Amino acid sequence: MGGRRKARIAIIGAGVSGICLAVKLKLSGNDDFVVFDRGGTVGGVWRENVYPGVSCDVPSRIYSFSFAPNPDWDAYFARGDEIRSYLDRVVERYGIGPHLRLGEEVVEARFVAGEWRVLTARGVESRWDFLIAATGLLVQPALPELEGRNAYRGVAMHSAQWESGVDVRGKRVAIIGTGATGTQMTCALAEETEHLYLFQRTAQWVFPKPARRYSVTTKGLHRLVPGFSRLADRFWRVAFQGTISAAAVSAGWQRRLIGGICRLSLRQVRSKELRRLLTPVDDPMCKRLVAASGFYRAVQQQNVTVVGEEIERITERGILTRDGREREVDVMVFATGFRADTFMRSVNVVGRAGRTIEDVWSDGPRAYRTVALPGFPNFFMMVGPNSPFSSESVMRIAETQSDYVLRWIELFESGAVAEMSPTQEAADRFNELLRSAMPGTVFSSGCASWYHDSRGSLMVWPWTVRSHHRMLSRIQLSHFDIRQREEAGRSGPGSESGACP
Amino acid sequence: MPVKPSLLFVHGLGADGTYWGDVRSLLTRYESYAYDQRGHGRSPLGDETLTLDLLARDLGAAVRNSPVPGPVVLVGHSAGGAAILRLAALEPALFGPESEIVGAVLVSASRLDFRCSVSGYPGRLLERSLLSLPRAALRYEHGGPVGRLTARGAMGAIRVISGRSWPLYGPKASAGARREFSTLLARTPPHTLSVMLELLSDFSLPDLAALRRVPVLTVTGERDRIASHEYLRKLSEELPSARSAVIPRAGHVLPLECPADLSGEIRKFLETSTTPKEHGQ
Numbered sequence: 001m002g003g004r005r006k007a008r009i010a011i012i013g014a015g016v017s018g019i020c021l022a023v024k025l026k027l028s029g030n031d032d033f034v035v036f037d038r039g040g041t042v043g044g045v046w047r048e049n050v051y052p053g054v055s056c057d058v059p060s061r062i063y064s065f066s067f068a069p070n071p072d073w074d075a076y077f078a079r080g081d082e083i084r085s086y087l088d089r090v091v092e093r094y095g096i097g098p099h100l101r102l103g104e105e106v107v108e109a110r111f112v113a114g115e116w117r118v119l120t121a122r123g124v125e126s127r128w129d130f131l132i133a134a135t136g137l138l139v140q141p142a143l144p145e146l147e148g149r150n151a152y153r154g155v156a157m158h159s160a161q162w163e164s165g166v167d168v169r170g171k172r173v174a175i176i177g178t179g180a181t182g183t184q185m186t187c188a189l190a191e192e193t194e195h196l197y198l199f200q201r202t203a204q205w206v207f208p209k210p211a212r213r214y215s216v217t218t219k220g221l222h223r224l225v226p227g228f229s230r231l232a233d234r235f236w237r238v239a240f241q242g243t244i245s246a247a248a249v250s251a252g253w254q255r256r257l258i259g260g261i262c263r264l265s266l267r268q269v270r271s272k273e274l275r276r277l278l279t280p281v282d283d284p285m286c287k288r289l290v291a292a293s294g295f296y297r298a299v300q301q302q303n304v305t306v307v308g309e310e311i312e313r314i315t316e317r318g319i320l321t322r323d324g325r326e327r328e329v330d331v332m333v334f335a336t337g338f339r340a341d342t343f344m345r346s347v348n349v350v351g352r353a354g355r356t357i358e359d360v361w362s363d364g365p366r367a368y369r370t371v372a373l374p375g376f377p378n379f380f381m382m383v384g385p386n387s388p389f390s391s392e393s394v395m396r397i398a399e400t401q402s403d404y405v406l407r408w409i410e411l412f413e414s415g416a417v418a419e420m421s422p423t424q425e426a427a428d429r430f431n432e433l434l435r436s437a438m439p440g441t442v443f444s445s446g447c448a449s450w451y452h453d454s455r456g457s458l459m460v461w462p463w464t465v466r467s468h469h470r471m472l473s474r475i476q477l478s479h480f481d482i483r484q485r486e487e488a489g490r491s492g493p494g495s496e497s498g499a500c501p
Numbered sequence: 502m503p504v505k506p507s508l509l510f511v512h513g514l515g516a517d518g519t520y521w522g523d524v525r526s527l528l529t530r531y532e533s534y535a536y537d538q539r540g541h542g543r544s545p546l547g548d549e550t551l552t553l554d555l556l557a558r559d560l561g562a563a564v565r566n567s568p569v570p571g572p573v574v575l576v577g578h579s580a581g582g583a584a585i586l587r588l589a590a591l592e593p594a595l596f597g598p599e600s601e602i603v604g605a606v607l608v609s610a611s612r613l614d615f616r617c618s619v620s621g622y623p624g625r626l627l628e629r630s631l632l633s634l635p636r637a638a639l640r641y642e643h644g645g646p647v648g649r650l651t652a653r654g655a656m657g658a659i660r661v662i663s664g665r666s667w668p669l670y671g672p673k674a675s676a677g678a679r680r681e682f683s684t685l686l687a688r689t690p691p692h693t694l695s696v697m698l699e700l701l702s703d704f705s706l707p708d709l710a711a712l713r714r715v716p717v718l719t720v721t722g723e724r725d726r727i728a729s730h731e732y733l734r735k736l737s738e739e740l741p742s743a744r745s746a747v748i749p750r751a752g753h754v755l756p757l758e759c760p761a762d763l764s765g766e767i768r769k770f771l772e773t774s775t776t777p778k779e780h781g782q
Contacts, residue, residue: 407675416527416761474677477760478522482529 007409009033010118010128012106012347015044017382017398018134019087020065023094024402027067030409035096035134036120038105042091044136046083049181051162051333053188054080057180057209057291058393061236065090065395069229071222076212077291110350111377114419130409133344134382134398137389140342143334144176147313154317156332159185170194171330174319176311178204182335183292190298197327198299198306199319203277205262205284211293241465245391248285249441249462259284268296277308287449288390341365341453343384351376352421364453366431368422368479369471370461371401377419377483378412380405386434388461388468390443390451397468404472411475419483426479437462502603502716502774507569508533508767511560512756513579513609514697515663515686517542520578523760528768532569538581540693551696553704556580557587564601574604576767578756580697582610586707593711604774605712606767607719609753611736613701614729618668632698634659638691652691659694660687671724671752678757706732709739716774717743720766722751722758744770 009025011018014037025033041047046054056063060078064070068090074082091097105121109131116131141158143149149156155166159181168189174197175182175189183206186198214222222229247254262284269275278299299306309321318328343365349357355375360366365385367373372380380401383389387397411417441462443451451460461468508531510521518535519542525533539559540546549555560575567573577585585605589596596602615631616624638655641648663669664683686694717740721733737745746766751759 411761414761414765416765470677470680472677474675474681476522477526478519480526482526484527484530 004413004415006032007129007412009130009132010116011035011132011134013037013044013134013136014042014100015134015136016394019090019096020395020398021132021134021382021402021405022096022099023090024406026094026096028406034099034101036101036104036106040103042100043084043087045138046080046087048160050080050164051159051181051185053184055184056083059236059240061232062240062393063395066399069233071219071229074213077209106347108348111352116378129412130378132380132382132405135344137340137383138338140339142337142339144336146311149314151316152314152332154330154332159333159335166331168193168331172328173331174199174329175333175335177335177337179335179337180288180290183290183295185333185335187292187294187298190301190304194303196304197329198304199311200306200308203280204287204290205280206265206295207262207289207291208265209291209293245465248391249464265296269300274306277306286443288451337450340450341459364457365459366427368427368430371404372422374422374424374427377421385459386461388465390460392465400469400472407475415485417482418485420480422479423481434462503572505531506572506574506603507531509563509573509575510535511575511577511581511584512538513581514701515689515694517685520685521756524756524764527760527764534568536563541689546690546692553583553587553700554591556584557591560584560588561592561595564595572601572603574606574771575602576606576608577610578608579610580701582607583701583704586610586709589709589711590707596711597714602715604716606770607717608755608763609721609725609728611728612704612732613727615727618726635691635694635698639695642691656687656691668726669753670758671722671750673750674752674758682754682757706735706739712740718766718770719743719745720755720763721747722753722755723747723749724751725753727753
């Protein structure tokens with residue numbers, strides 16, 4: 001029986017969830033970990049998405065870690081640059097810097113003889129006890145199959161490829177897509193451009209989030225009065241989870257309220273024709289609810305046109321729609337979203353007996369309680385499949401999941417377990433439970449959205465945020481296939497020898 | 502002790518066989534089984550009056566009808582441990598190196614004493630009110646609508662109290678472990694709870710000669726606030742060759758609070774103990 005031993009941990013991704021786990025590891029006294037990221041800075045999705053108007057849909061008070069409240073939030077719904085600098089400060093304050101391996105893209109991770117062998121694009125191999133995929137959700141840009149996309153002579157890009165050098169002042173701009181990105185961008189660009197065309201395939205409900213900012217007094221209170229931040233945090237959490245989150249998972253007054261607000265907000269559009277164009281056919285919240293301030297004001301400006309016609313193809317100068325009209329533009333932005341069911345598929349993760357992610361996810365991403373995968377020992381996902389990202393701040397999801405992972409690491413370090421992965425049976429039982437709970441949620445009311453994977457299965461959490469927290473508050477050892485130190489590495493067909501320390 | 506005995510797990514008051522899931526998952530090298538004690542989980546209460554002797558006889562039957570091969574080591578928590586102690590007095594022939602039971606692990610096996618952490622009159626008051634909750638639930642369970650409401654309130658109070666850190670758990674217990682136990686406890690019939698709490702707060706050490714023939718391990722939590730210290734001291738005097746382990750920062754509900762530490766101790770015990778020489782046959 002092995003005695004105590006420190007665990008070595010590799011985290012892939014220095015975004016919100018990767019930073020969260022890194023800080024929690026540091027706080028628990030573990031120093032033997034690294035965070036790989038292919039980018040040059042931390043921040044993940046907030047580093048990639050710097051288009052004009054990028055902001056968060058979750059109130060900023062709860063879009064921060066509970067261990068690091070932020071008195072400096074400026075907007076009620078934080079802007080991208082605020083969040084970036086917040087994350088930078090967290091990294092700085094907790095001394096995560098030395099653990100970062102920025103610019104090192106992980107291409108392969110293989111579980112061999114009781115440890116994870118991680119290979120980076122530069123060909124460097126390292127060995128770890130635990131592998132954590134904090135690779136994020138909205139990473140892989142989705143581009144529409146449009147004819148002539150290469151023929152266009154102007155500036156064209158996906159919203160995630162926006163560079164700060166792009167100047168749109170006095171130019172004609174086309175935004176393709178009216179999801180969260182397209183809507184936020186419209187609000188930000190309407191004032192600056194000469195003409196803005198918004199190409200809409202499906203109309204969306206837009207929740208009018210307040211564009212308020214915190215006053216100097218409030219910021220001062222947050223900085224100086226102990227406990228005030230915690231109180232505000234509690235208030236926003238209750239307000240957010242009691243309305244938006246609750247509306248998503250069950251019918252009730254919350255759903256009617258949110259729907260009513262969206263409908264009322266749409267009344268701001270005076271022109272009947274435009275209003276009809278912007279009225280969605282589905283119920284509110286069926287797709288990810290789009291939240292933006294002043295969207296309906298922006299689309300009524302003289303220089304903004306909403307185009308509801310289907311796009312025929314892209315020409316050299318602009319966009320040709322089905323009705324035969326060509327609109328000439330200087331800049332074209334694809335606000336067409338991401339492939340949300342990718343998860344960590346950009347990394348070739350190979351578990352026990354040569355099992356790959358592609359093998360086990362051939363019919364859609366499935367996990368055990370959002371964090372683990374059968375056949376992949378000592379491997380955990382942050383914000384993995386079915387995490388409650390529709391109703392909870394990603395920061396808090398990451399905290400819940402980090403605490404769970406930390407509990408496993410503690411068990412490993414105590415010498416009680418050497419390898420653990422959920423049993424197929426436990427994972428199947430969990431997914432069966434998920435499937436049977438989906439019909440009650442608003443997501444299953446029939447519209448297509450990124451909440452569905454490529455096979456049309458739902459990837460959301462059908463219960464309350466509390467139940468997610470509860471489900472991960474305790475390790476149920478009987479759901480796991482556990483190997484202890486002297487027997488680990490002996491029986492796995494994937495391992496070459498029993499050479500396990 | 503044979504090289505690889507099988508394990509029979511006996512749960513404590515208010516739990517059921519599933520209670521040992523975590524510990525058993527960490528001891529997969531041993532064949533093991535667990536059962537729901539009378540009045541718990543899927544086992545009905547039956548017609549006989551619930552006593553520790555009755556639970557001990559049930560245990561004896563479980564040993565004789567073992568579904569696993571070879572002799573067994575009994576592992577009992579709290580009331581389960583009490584059942585093992587009674588069995589040693591009732592059926593001593595079952596214990597011994599050549600017999601069915603070749604060892605015992607007594608986890609937090611003690612008389613319950615709610616006055617341990619609070620002394621004097623407040624302690625007595627506390628004890629009385631804790632004991633009155635299941636009694637109230639039992640009494641009003643089949644009454645009118647108001648009675649049923651009272652009974653539900655009493656069970657709700659039991660659930661809330663048993664989910665708090667104090668007095669059952671140590672600082673090590675996770676919120677999930679506490680919730681698990683309080684759910685199990687609130688699911689137990691009030692009759693079982695009420696009778697067993699009375700039995701456990703007032704039971705004396707039986708004749709333990711049989712237990713001196715086999716290796717014994719006692720495990721207690723360092724912060725156990727409801728086990729009687731006096732009782733544990735007497736137990737160790739009665740079993741001088743027993744090995745004992747104290748788990749730091751743990752309370753009374755060891756199998757859920759710290760399955761890793763507990764299974765580690767059991768494993769060490771199973772791997773290294775031999776039959777006490779002076780009593781070996």
